[in-house]
Amino acid sequence: MNRTVLGILVSGRGSNLQAILDAILAERLKAKIGVVISDNPDAPALKRVAGFDITTTVIERRKFADKRSFEKAIAAELQLHHVELVLLAGFMRILGGEFISQFPGRIMNIHPALLPAFPGLDAQAQAVKYGVKVSGCTIHFVDEGVDTGPIILQEAVPVLDGDDEHALAERILHVEHKLYPRAVGLFCEGRLRIEGRKVIISEKR
């Protein structure tokens, strides 16, 4: 089976990037990382792929006159590396419609809450503040809204009395690291189909 070429966009720590890399190295994921792009030159994520013959590129927003040309540069880099699936892995920017339309049904995001609850920034803090008893993590396809695209996988975790956002984030992160490689695996196996707002997961052939 051919390996699906991934382009991974990061801004920070990169623990989800690490989880994808680990799944590939363990042959649990039939994919290949074509390029890692960071909008932050100091992102620890960049160090995670050092020594693996994986291209890393820094594309900083401040080097471009506007959001459109910044996103054009990212898209060009992804095309250059023949990326088939774009993964947002802690990439802390909202992508515009022009970018998204270049990769229809081929951009995934991970969000640390059970969408549609708590979209946007600081999802774990939002959940703690609201007082929910259950939160979790969502993998979804990206559309033009903020965390609004069709949902691929979700998994819940309890919110315990006494949790602060850090404790909850840690519990959710543990699930994120299982769920993201699983969603990417489903894509690589051709088992995801988008029907309106729904993502249909077909049985393994």
Ligand code: GAR
């Ligand atoms: C993860 O918890 C991810 O769900 C979240 O940022 C963290 C990145 O961690 N993403 C968002 O909040 C997107 N709205 P990582 O850099 O260690 O993968």
